[in-house]
Amino acid sequence: MNELYSKFRSLKDKIMHILVYLALIIALIPLFSILFEVFIRGISAINLDFFIKPTPAVGEIGGGVANAIQGTLITIGLASIIGVPIGIITGIFLSEYSENKLYTIIRLLNELLNGMPSIVIGLFAYVLIATVVGFSVMAASFALALIMIPIVSITTEEALKLVPASIREAAIALGTSRWKTVIFVALRITKKAIITGILQAIARIAGESAPILVTMGYWKWWFAGLDRPVANLALDIFLFAKSPFENWIVLAWGSALILIIIILSINIVARIIMKERY
Amino acid sequence: MFYELYLGSWLSINKFGLGFIIGSVWDPVKGIFGALPLILGTLFTSAIAILISFPISLGIALALSEYMPKQLSNLFFFFVELLAAIPSVIYGLWGIYVLIPFLREVIYPFIQSNFGFIPLFSGPIYGGGFLTTSILLAIMLIPIMSTIMREIFILVPSALKEAAISLGATKWEVISVMISYARLGIIGAIMLGLGRAIGEAMAVSMVIGNKFQLFPSSLFDAWYTMAAILANEFIEAINPLHISALINVGLLLLVINLIVSIIAKIIVRYHLRIIGGIMRE
Numbered sequence: 255m256n257e258l259y260s261k262f263r264s265l266k267d268k269i270m271h272i273l274v275y276l277a278l279i280i281a282l283i284p285l286f287s288i289l290f291e292v293f294i295r296g297i298s299a300i301n302l303d304f305f306i307k308p309t310p311a312v313g314e315i316g317g318g319v320a321n322a323i324q325g326t327l328i329t330i331g332l333a334s335i336i337g338v339p340i341g342i343i344t345g346i347f348l349s350e351y352s353e354n355k356l357y358t359i360i361r362l363l364n365e366l367l368n369g370m371p372s373i374v375i376g377l378f379a380y381v382l383i384a385t386v387v388g389f390s391v392m393a394a395s396f397a398l399a400l401i402m403i404p405i406v407s408i409t410t411e412e413a414l415k416l417v418p419a420s421i422r423e424a425a426i427a428l429g430t431s432r433w434k435t436v437i438f439v440a441l442r443i444t445k446k447a448i449i450t451g452i453l454q455a456i457a458r459i460a461g462e463s464a465p466i467l468v469t470m471g472y473w474k475w476w477f478a479g480l481d482r483p484v485a486n487l488a489l490d491i492f493l494f495a496k497s498p499f500e501n502w503i504v505l506a507w508g509s510a511l512i513l514i515i516i517i518l519s520i521n522i523v524a525r526i527i528m529k530e531r532y
Numbered sequence: 533m534f535y536e537l538y539l540g541s542w543l544s545i546n547k548f549g550l551g552f553i554i555g556s557v558w559d560p561v562k563g564i565f566g567a568l569p570l571i572l573g574t575l576f577t578s579a580i581a582i583l584i585s586f587p588i589s590l591g592i593a594l595a596l597s598e599y600m601p602k603q604l605s606n607l608f609f610f611f612v613e614l615l616a617a618i619p620s621v622i623y624g625l626w627g628i629y630v631l632i633p634f635l636r637e638v639i640y641p642f643i644q645s646n647f648g649f650i651p652l653f654s655g656p657i658y659g660g661g662f663l664t665t666s667i668l669l670a671i672m673l674i675p676i677m678s679t680i681m682r683e684i685f686i687l688v689p690s691a692l693k694e695a696a697i698s699l700g701a702t703k704w705e706v707i708s709v710m711i712s713y714a715r716l717g718i719i720g721a722i723m724l725g726l727g728r729a730i731g732e733a734m735a736v737s738m739v740i741g742n743k744f745q746l747f748p749s750s751l752f753d754a755w756y757t758m759a760a761i762l763a764n765e766f767i768e769a770i771n772p773l774h775i776s777a778l779i780n781v782g783l784l785l786l787v788i789n790l791i792v793s794i795i796a797k798i799i800v801r802y803h804l805r806i807i808g809g810i811m812r813e
Binding site: 263264266267270271273274275276277278280281284285287288291292295365366369370371372373374377380381457458460461462463464467468471472488489491492495496503506507510513514517518521522525 | 587588589590591592594595599608610612613614615617618619620621622623624625626628629630631671674675678702703704705707724727730731732733734738759762763766767779782785786789790793794797
């Protein structure tokens with residue numbers, strides 16, 4: 255009886271061992287398939303025109319996504335100008351001023367913002383800005399900045415918390431004021447970690463399409479001013495993929511490949527910077 | 533933020549009130565809006581997605597943290613983390629052109645010919661629809677959930693594992709001790725995944741079929757979610773009441789999301805307190 259039970263136990267152990275690896279394999283098939291299909295189908299869409307021509311009209315042959323690349327860069331740039339400083343300041347506040355009365359509220363808001371659906375953030379930017387200015391880069395960048403803030407601030411906060419107390423104490427002992435200690439000593443030590451956070455935030459917003467859709471809509475031309483929309487790579491994929499036009503679908507795969515390459519390389523660079531720190 | 537969205541949906545709130553949540557007609561032409569089918573669609577697709585992705589994510593987390601040699605596990609972990617960074621719109625693109633044809637030609641006909649007598653599996657196959665959406669959402673959730681769960685397993689104190697091993701437990705028995713120890717953290721990871729699934733707009737609107745109805749006739753039928761209708765109709769809405777109704781949907785989405793994330797937060801905090809207690813003992 256006892257022997258039977260121990261056999262049963264080791265059998266169960268083996269089955270579970272197999273199941274765990276089976277889970278890994280089941281999950282890896284679709285995930286590999288995504289990378290594979292995007293690479294194979296995307297590479298055939300990429301040629302010189304792809305990078306220098308704007309969105310083709312319906313029925314037109316060829317064309318590229320140059321205007322979308324331009325638009326994405328402008329939107330990300332503007333979003334970073336707003337989002338990065340606010341994110342870093344929030345991070346400093348959360349790590350250094352925890353005795354402040356606002357601390358709990360800011361921390362909660364920051365965490366909730368982090369988990370909020372991006373399309374809802376987009377709607378908020380629409381009501382706040384687009385109803386006044388109209389569909390525009392401004393509204394879209396504001397929405398993307400809101401997505402960046404929690405990512406940047408959480409990495410900043412965590413990095414600052416890792417600064418050894420002895421270094422802070424040394425600065426304070428030299429008579430440095432509190433804010434100078436934070437900015438000139440602690441921030442400098444954690445520079446790399448903060449850059450990693452910023453890069454991760456940029457990689458995240460580069461792929462966001464839902465907030466772009468509700469704040470700018472589709473735009474098939476070049477940049478025409480901050481109060482007008484611009485094209486966007488991720489949103490173009492959405493528009494092209496749902497269209498019945500062969501040419502647009504090919505462009506969708508090409509855009510997807512470019513986007514994946516950009517996002518993955520930013521992530522890898524961020525990781526390398528992180529590693530260098532130690 | 534709440535206030536602004538409330539302001540934006542004022543027209544609709546004023547006209548429909550609570551009827552917006554229980555109404556099941558969505559007619560932009562006549563100006564009648566009710567969001568119940570959207571709410572049901574959102575909750576059901578997300579729930580099924582969690583059901584599919586949870587065991588797989590748990591398996592991956594265990595494989596990475598317990599079974600694999602360190603080097604190999606780091607390599608896979610790196611890969612899984614990168615996959616979490618792929619934008620949802622690319623999952624949607626892949627869903628339309630790779631997943632849907634595969635499910636339509638291979639998997640669904642197989643299910644139907646074997647289990648077609650169950651009403652859930654009968655009805656016409658379009659490719660896109662309820663089950664397809666849940667499968668795609670599950671694929672998107674796996675990298676996120678398994679990364680969090682792996683971290684939770686790594687945090688399990690080794691004293692606990694050693695105690696189990698010293699009692700002669702098999703590997704799986706050790707792990708089941710770990711799972712029951714970390715169960716609240718695992719639930720927290722599920723809630724996080726649920727929040728993600730509920731708010732997913734682009735990928736879902738690309739594969740769900742966008743059919744406004746209270747319940748689909750089968751698992752293969754098309755449906756609709758709150759986030760998907762925003763992605764589809766917001767840009768085309770001209771009528772102020774229509775826009776306002778859509779913002780009202782956004783407000784509901786925000787409320788549901790906040791409820792889910794606050795519950796997740798409470799659970800995780802409670803979990804950490806228990807861990808703290810055990811550590812002190």
